[in-house]
Amino acid sequence: xxxxxxxxxxxxxxxxxxxxxxxxxxxxxxxxxxxxxxxxxxxxxxxxxxxxxxxxxxxxxxxxxxxxxxxxxxxxxxxxxxxxxxxxxxxxxxxxxxxxxxxxxxxxxxxxxxxxxxxxxxxxxxxxxxxxxxxxxxxxxxxxxxxxxxxxxxxxxxxxxxxxxxxxxxxxxxxxxxxxxxxxxxxxxxxxxxxxxxxxxxxxxxxxxxxxxxxxxxxxxxxxxxxxxxxxxxxxxxxxxxxxxxxxxxxxxxxxxxxxxxxxxxxxxxxxxxxxxxxxxxxxxxxxxxxxxxxxxxxxxxxxxxxxxxxxxxxxxxxxxxxxxxxxxxxxxxxxxxxxxxxxxxxxxxxxxxxxxxxxxxxxxxxxxxxxxxxxxxxxxxxxxxxxxxxxxxxxx
Numbered sequence: 012x013x014x015x016x017x018x019x020x021x022x023x024x025x026x027x028x029x030x031x032x033x034x035x036x037x038x039x040x041x042x043x044x045x046x047x048x049x050x051x052x053x054x055x056x057x058x059x060x061x062x063x064x065x066x067x068x069x070x071x072x073x074x075x076x077x078x079x080x081x082x083x084x085x086x087x088x089x090x091x092x093x094x095x096x097x098x099x100x101x102x103x104x105x106x107x108x109x110x111x112x113x114x115x116x117x118x119x120x121x122x123x124x125x126x127x128x129x130x131x132x133x134x135x136x137x138x139x140x141x142x143x144x145x146x147x148x149x150x151x152x153x154x155x156x157x158x159x160x161x162x163x164x165x166x167x168x169x170x171x172x173x174x175x176x177x178x179x180x181x182x183x184x185x186x187x188x189x190x191x192x193x194x195x196x197x198x199x200x201x202x203x204x205x206x207x208x209x210x211x212x213x214x215x216x217x218x219x220x221x222x223x224x225x226x227x228x229x230x231x232x233x234x235x236x237x238x239x240x241x242x243x244x245x246x247x248x249x250x251x252x253x254x255x256x257x258x259x260x261x262x263x264x265x266x267x268x269x270x271x272x273x274x275x276x277x278x279x280x281x282x283x284x285x286x287x288x289x290x291x292x293x294x295x296x297x298x299x300x301x302x303x304x305x306x307x308x309x310x311x312x313x314x315x316x317x318x319x320x321x322x323x324x325x326x327x328x329x330x331x332x333x334x335x336x337x338x339x340x341x342x343x344x345x346x347x348x349x350x351x352x353x354x355x356x357x358x359x360x361x362x363x364x365x366x367x368x369x370x371x372x373x374x375x376x377x378x379x380x381x382x383x384x385x386x387x388x389x390x391x392x393x394x395x396x397x398x399x400x401x402x403x404x405x406x407x408x
Contacts, residue, residue, distance in 0.1 A: 013063065014089065016364035017056035017096075024049045035365060044357030051107075055358050057093045058110055059349050064089065065117055066319060066342035073315060073339065078128035083121055090118055105287065106296040106352065112288025113345045116329065119280030120341050123332030126273035131335075134270055141257055149252035150236050153244055156251045226253035277332055290328065300347040304328045314339030319346050 023035045039045035045052055068082050097111045225232075226249050235244045235252050244252075259267070293301040307325040309316060317324045319342065326347060329340040353360070 012361060012364045012367065013056045013060035015367050017053045017060065019365045020045075020049055020053035020056065024053065036368075037365075045363060048356045051356065052353075052358055052363075054097055054110075055349055055353055056364065057096055058114065058345070059360060061086075061090060061093045061114065061117065062342050062345040062349065065121070065338065066346075069338040069342065072124070078124055078335070080125055080129075083125060086121075090114070090121075094118070105292055108287040109292050109296060110348065110352065112284045112286070112292075113341075113348060115280045115284035116288060116341055117338075117345070119277045119284060120329065120332045120338045122273045122277035122280060124335045124338060126270050126277065127333065127335030129266060129270055129273075133266055137263055137266075141259075145255055145257050146234055148255040148257075149234065152251040152255055153235050153248040156247050157238055157245070226250040281332060297348050297351050299351050300326065300344060303347065304344065311336070311340075314343070317343050319343055322347070322350060 019033070019035060023033060023038065039049075064086050068079075068086060071082065072078055094111070094114045097114060225246060227235075232244065232249065235248060237243060238245065238248075290301070293304070303324070303326040305328075307327050309325050309327050311327060311330050314327065314337065317326060326343055327340050329337040329344065331337070349358075350360075352358070
């Protein structure tokens with residue numbers, strides 16, 4: 012009802028000469044808030060509907076401790092439509108922009124929930140199996156080309172090995188030939204020991220250590236086996252291990268693609284959100300909702316406790332979308348923001364919606380209904396959530 016009312020009210024606010032203008036069957040009185048703030052109330056109805064749909068789907072997820080990606084896909088079209096309406100219209104002031112930030116936050120948390128559950132239930136277990144196979148193949152290839160220390164040529168020493176220091180000469184070998192086992196002869200002028208006759212053996216030059224580039228980064232070297240004598244793997248072993256490969260099936264590859272895309276999308280949505288919706292903005296423009304969050308005794312995992320229709324109960328500032336949780340808190344906060352904003356302009360929620368026409372009237376209107384909006388956005392249908400949903404009373408109406 013809220014979604015239909017928001018669309019119908021938008022069409023009625025266009026000029027009479029506009030191709031998408033459609034007057035309301037029962038327009039509000041000229042002096043009423045619904046006439047004065049028609050466009051803004053239409054956007055509030057769309058945002059209200061989005062919060063209700065999102066809360067409904069989340070309620071089903073929460074009751075089953077899972078994430079149904081197919082169900083979340085049913086809300087994508089409407090979420091994009093709602094966001095487009097808030098971005099296309101003249102959004103004036105930080106208070107209205109905060110509601111646009113709410114839509115960005117809803118989208119970001121949906122992405123976060125999907126990729127977190129996919130990582131936990133599918134991607135990470137499969138990657139463990141893939142890495143186990145890859146590591147075994149790397150070890151096999153490295154062992155096949157292992158070089159024993161006796162055959163290592165200069166420049167091919169095992170990684171991290173150091174040359175053996177030369178042995179120190181014995182005292183007898185460095186004593187002067189004319190005074191064996193005696194004290195050194197003093198210099199006549201200074202009285203210091205004479206070193207002219209001290210001729211020690213030249214030291215053995217150290218063997219070179221391999222310092223060239225490696226085929227694998229340093230953080231992967233501990234994953235390789237050591238040489239037979241316990242020394243680190245040689246460059247040849249590293250190069251051989253770098254040739255290990257594995258294969259991904261189409262299902263897993265697509266899952267990885269969705270995972271990376273979801274992370275990028277969630278980051279972008281939250282970046283857009285935090286520009287216009289943050290705690291300072293809430294404190295300035297939504298003080299009642301802010302006070303309900305700051306004075307709360309609830310914890311992050313208790314998002315099922317509050318009633319979404321309660322206008323005085325405790326709330327909780329949504330945490331990080333990376334946890335996969337928090338959509339309930341986003342919807343509860345969003346509902347409170349819409350009600351607090353709506354009180355100042357006479358918004359009445361479900362009590363003020365434009366009623367849907369009867370089925371026979373709706374069929375006649377469908378012939379004249381524009382297929383696209385002025386911005387070229389395709390017309391969408393209300394997302395349907397299959398099965399019973401343990402959601403609050405507002406969602407079940």
